[in-house]
Amino acid sequence: xxxxxxxxxxxxxxxxxxxxxxxxxxxxxxxxxxxxxxxxxxxxxxxxxxxxxxxxxxxxxxxxxxxxxxxxxxxxxxxxxxxxxxxxxxxxxxxxxxxxxxxxxxxxxxxxxxxxxxxxxxxxxxxxxxxxxxxxxxxxxxxxxxxxxxxxxxxx
Amino acid sequence: xxxxxxxxxxxxxxxxxxxxxxxxxxxxxxxxxxxxxxxxxxxxxxxxxxxxxxxxxxxxxxxxxxxxxxxxxxxxxxxxxxxxxxxxxxxxxxxxxxxxxxxxxxxxxxxxxxxxxxxxxxxxxxxxxxxxxxxxxxxxxxxxxxxxxxxxxxxxxxxxxxxxxxxxxxxxxxxxxxxxxxxxxxxxxxxxxxxxxxxxxxxxxxxxxxxxxxxxxxxxxxxxxxxxxxxxxxxxxxxxxxxxxxxxxxxxxxxxxxxxxxxxxxxxxxxxxxxxxxxxxxxxxxxxxxxxxxxxxxxxxxxxxxxxxxxxxxxxxxxxxxxxxxxxxxxxxxxxxxxxxxxxxxxxxxxxxxxxxxxxxxxxxxxxxxxxxxxxxxxxxxxxxxxxxxxxxxxxxxxxxxxxxxxxxxxxxxxxxxxxxxxxxxxxxxxxxxxxxxxxxxxxxxxxxxxxxxxxxxxxxxxxxxxxxxxxxxxxxxxxxxxxxxxxxxxxxxxxxxxxxxxxxxxxxxxxxxxxxxxxxxxxxxxxxxxxxxxxxxxxxxxxxxxxxxxxxxxxxxxxxxxxxxxxxxxxxxxxxxxxxxxxxxxxxxxxxxxxxxxxxxxxxxxxxxxxxxxxxxxxxxxxxxxxxxxxxxxxxxxxxxxxxxxxxxxxxxxxxxxxxxxxxxxxxxxxxxxxxxxxxxxxxxxxxxxxxxxxxxxxxxxxxxxxxxxxxxxxxxxxxxxxxxxxxxxxxxx
Numbered sequence: 001x002x003x004x005x006x007x008x009x010x011x012x013x014x015x016x017x018x019x020x021x022x023x024x025x026x027x028x029x030x031x032x033x034x035x036x037x038x039x040x041x042x043x044x045x046x047x048x049x050x051x052x053x054x055x056x057x058x059x060x061x062x063x064x065x066x067x068x069x070x071x072x073x074x075x076x077x078x079x080x081x082x083x084x085x086x087x088x089x090x091x092x093x094x095x096x097x098x099x100x101x102x103x104x105x106x107x108x109x110x111x112x113x114x115x116x117x118x119x120x121x122x123x124x125x126x127x128x129x130x131x132x133x134x135x136x137x138x139x140x141x142x143x144x145x146x147x148x149x150x151x152x153x154x155x156x
Numbered sequence: 157x158x159x160x161x162x163x164x165x166x167x168x169x170x171x172x173x174x175x176x177x178x179x180x181x182x183x184x185x186x187x188x189x190x191x192x193x194x195x196x197x198x199x200x201x202x203x204x205x206x207x208x209x210x211x212x213x214x215x216x217x218x219x220x221x222x223x224x225x226x227x228x229x230x231x232x233x234x235x236x237x238x239x240x241x242x243x244x245x246x247x248x249x250x251x252x253x254x255x256x257x258x259x260x261x262x263x264x265x266x267x268x269x270x271x272x273x274x275x276x277x278x279x280x281x282x283x284x285x286x287x288x289x290x291x292x293x294x295x296x297x298x299x300x301x302x303x304x305x306x307x308x309x310x311x312x313x314x315x316x317x318x319x320x321x322x323x324x325x326x327x328x329x330x331x332x333x334x335x336x337x338x339x340x341x342x343x344x345x346x347x348x349x350x351x352x353x354x355x356x357x358x359x360x361x362x363x364x365x366x367x368x369x370x371x372x373x374x375x376x377x378x379x380x381x382x383x384x385x386x387x388x389x390x391x392x393x394x395x396x397x398x399x400x401x402x403x404x405x406x407x408x409x410x411x412x413x414x415x416x417x418x419x420x421x422x423x424x425x426x427x428x429x430x431x432x433x434x435x436x437x438x439x440x441x442x443x444x445x446x447x448x449x450x451x452x453x454x455x456x457x458x459x460x461x462x463x464x465x466x467x468x469x470x471x472x473x474x475x476x477x478x479x480x481x482x483x484x485x486x487x488x489x490x491x492x493x494x495x496x497x498x499x500x501x502x503x504x505x506x507x508x509x510x511x512x513x514x515x516x517x518x519x520x521x522x523x524x525x526x527x528x529x530x531x532x533x534x535x536x537x538x539x540x541x542x543x544x545x546x547x548x549x550x551x552x553x554x555x556x557x558x559x560x561x562x563x564x565x566x567x568x569x570x571x572x573x574x575x576x577x578x579x580x581x582x583x584x585x586x587x588x589x590x591x592x593x594x595x596x597x598x599x600x601x602x603x604x605x606x607x608x609x610x611x612x613x614x615x616x617x618x619x620x621x622x623x624x625x626x627x628x629x630x631x632x633x634x635x636x637x638x639x640x641x642x643x644x645x646x647x648x649x650x651x652x653x654x655x656x657x658x659x660x661x662x663x664x665x666x667x668x669x670x671x672x673x674x675x676x677x678x679x680x681x682x683x684x685x686x687x688x689x690x691x692x693x694x695x696x697x698x699x700x701x702x703x704x705x706x707x708x709x710x711x712x713x714x715x716x717x718x719x720x721x722x723x724x725x726x727x728x729x730x731x732x733x734x735x736x737x738x739x740x741x742x743x744x745x746x747x748x749x750x751x752x753x754x755x756x757x758x759x760x761x762x763x764x765x766x767x768x769x770x771x772x773x774x775x776x777x778x779x780x781x782x783x784x785x786x787x788x789x790x791x792x793x794x795x796x797x798x799x800x801x802x803x804x805x806x807x808x809x810x811x812x813x814x815x816x817x818x819x820x821x822x823x824x825x826x827x828x829x830x831x832x833x834x835x836x837x838x839x840x841x842x843x844x845x846x847x848x849x850x851x852x853x854x855x856x857x858x859x860x861x862x863x864x865x866x867x868x869x870x871x872x873x874x875x876x877x878x879x880x881x882x883x884x885x886x887x888x889x890x891x
Contacts, residue, residue: 037261050397061274064348067356070389070401074359124219124231124240128392147238 021105025154027056029097029116032150036120038090039148040065041097042072045134048111052076056114057099058083060090068119071127093148108156109135118148158300162293163468169286170461176283177457179267180335184451186260187225187440194227197245197382203402204377207388209248211371214239216393222385224442229254233393245382277343284339287457291333294325311755315680317470321463324456331453338438345431352427357410357420365396366414374416376402376409405432463678470679478505478520480512484530487519494523494541494553494587499612500576501552504540506636510621514630523553526560528567536603537571538624539591547586557594566600574620575608582856584608603627612701643695643702643742644670644682646716648735655797658822660721662767662797663733664708667716667743682745686711688774689751689853689889692718695742696728703728704746706853706889708770710778716743719770719799751851751889757783759814759848761840763862765790765829766797768854771889773800775851782811786843788836790829790858793822829858830865837869845873850880853889 027043040060045053052075060066063080067073076082091097116130129145130152132138142151197206206228210217214232220243221229231240231254241250269276302310308326344350371377377388377400384404391398391413399419400411409421424432440447484490489511493504501520508518519531523541528534544550549557560566573595575588585608592606604627609616618634625632646667655662669683676684687710693702709717722733735741753760753775762772762785769789779785787804791797798818807813819832833840844850852862863877870876880886 035258037265062346062348064345064353067354073356077359078356124221124238125389146233 022102023105023156024100025103025156026098026100027154029152030150031091031093031095032148033094034120034148036093036123038092040069040090040119042069042117044072044115046113046115053112055082055086056101058087059097061087068125069117070125071115071117107134114154116149116152120148158293158296162290162297165286165289166464167468169283172279172283173287174458174461176267176280177454179263181451181454183260183263183267184440184447186257187447188444190225190227191444194225195244195246196226201245201382202378203380203382203385203388204371204374206245206382207377208371210243213248218390220388224436225444277346281340281343284336287332287336291329291336295329298322298326315685317463317466317678318680321460321467324460328453328456331450335438335450335454338434341434342438350427350431352425352431354428355408355422355424357408357422360410360419363397363399364412364414367396369414369416374411376411376418380404466678470681478508480509482517482519484519484521486517486533487531488516488533488535489518490531490534490537491518491520492523492526492537492539493520494550494556496542496544496550500540500542503617503636506634510632510634523556526556534569536569537567539571539573540576541573541588541591542576543583543585543587546583549587557590560594560598566595566598570601570603571595572602572604572624573606577608579610643744645740646670646743647740648737649715650737654799655792657796658792660766660792660797661733662719662721662799664717664719664799665732665735669715686745688778689771690748691746692716693744693746694728696731699727706771708774710774713777719767721767751887753851754849759784759786759843759846761786761843761848761850763788763829763850763852765854765858769799771853773803776807776812779812784814786815787813788817788829788832790819790821793820794818828861830861833862833865833869840869841873844870844875849885851887856890859888859890
């Protein structure tokens, strides 16, 4: 039985090109039945060169475990200011997470990549559980995660 | 105070604590099972060698982990699907699928948060706190009960529930305190109240950008033994900028995948090390044996909850119910009760309700735990005190004199002391007199002179009540009919008669054991538990006042036996002397903890005359372990009143009795038991010097004679009956 966790976040203004034109993007994640405790997830954006741009969502309340989201942690050093106001509960096996963020138009179809790291207690860490280019064509297309995520998609 | 601190957390948190203890005990099994099934790494095996073996089997390996149990798990990603397996460190081969155990995960979630998230974690932490308070106060109570910390493991007596509670408690207390303390630490760590964040090595400025260094050429991995490994994460495939990350018991390091060079290392902080140790000890992960020990200790918790609740209920039932007892803080008049068997409580209840009819708020409380600060509004105190033995405080007044002596100042509200006792005893109202004397010495004003009530006399009590009423200006009528203790019908099984010819008609009466309820058995009440030397209260027809007889049998014997001498005109002894098998008497049990043989193996010197042989015979019958016993028995004539003559022969043969020395007061060579003692002075003195315990049972004159004779015998050794009494080696049961 899937309970639906609908979360909305309005991110604060960012010093990014084309700030003036932004649109809400919904990120939908459905977890697989991986048979473990609630997963910690970090969703963030890198540029074409793989350099960290910004965080979009972090599911998992305790900062002491954030280092297990190893890709995100390596990029940010666990900086709490990166996830200020965009955190929520961890996501259990078989559950869904849906969040809406504002993304500048300039980020779309410009080589930027969405990443999701996942970690589960007593199970393997999964950096880059999902990596998917942020493109108009890719919107609405579900991609499989590596271990814990059944499918992930984004919608404009 | 300590008892209240023990009782309330126990009662409030018992269900929660039981659930945590049971789930904890169940969880303790998993690490031990895992430990036994996990193949161990060879002593010389390095992380580099292990990683190479795993990589040979699974080229796309991403991570190798070692659980504290020693189990290695490898994770890989091949052909678009993730895989994981437990691996044999000797070969790198798969041993079976990895994954958390379902039952273990369910139990863990129950144990740490009751499936309620953070709210549940806080509740379980509160339960752990309650458990810690219970362990600490319980330890203090055990020590108090045993008579000091050094006697922690001294043998226990008392009702089954009390014994179980203490026995289990003192075995488990350390484990329970440890589990609850570590639980609190882990909760604090989870909520981020401790500075025990994991160390992370600083990011290196740049990697070589190369890939493909052999694992064996990585100094950090080659130098780290596999047994110290926590986690080795391989660089992501196709990412030349990524690194090997090695986590060990002591810290975390980064290794370049192209050159094999160590690019950074961070030691764990002391806090983190402590947290990891605590985690390991609490969960048993990495300390399976300790985990099992803690699990066993936790198993005692449900039993302690049950026995503790039984004790609490038994304690509540034991005290008479007082109707309309005002709260301590609002009491105008405070009645303090010192009672051994409970009858004085009855007088207090009568007095309390009679006074209450005139308006004042009356609070009745035990003398023990006396604290005037609890009675801010008290305008007067009334102390009703019985006496235990020859002047000791009765049960509900233990420690009263010390507390009164220790007060900074006596209460300002005046006091009246009334003693309850039996005029035929030498220490008639001796304890109440001590109370009155100390009250005067401490400057506690009296509003009524000290008075006494003899043998629960309603007349004495009513007379004192009129005097009390006169002082208070009220017409106080105290009409107290002592409520006889609830007796039970005992059916006579058999009787043996002696001594008719020598003018001392004496009968050994044996009664059937009455049925015992489960509650009595658990709470150790009624006839569920008794031993020779305890007292049987018999309620004769025509008198509400019970007569007490020393028991000549214990529960294990399966019958109730007393020895009764018929007195001229004696109401109770007359009825007993006329009792035929099948007929019943009403009786109840009263414990007599002062007259016990004690456990040890020190020799016993038993001295008794006439019916005083009864409890001594009971002790002999119970002496199945063959403790050395010397019996001095005073009688009139061996042909007539040699009570237990046949049994004594048998007990001597089977080793329950070493020596029997009789003293006959009639016949060829009349002498008394004290004369026999003097004749055996060397034997007696030698036994006492060697640690023997003396028990005397019989009439007052005989006891005085025995005490004098022993005084003479022991004087050369620098000992006396008084000294032995102080050491708890001289017990008397005198009537």
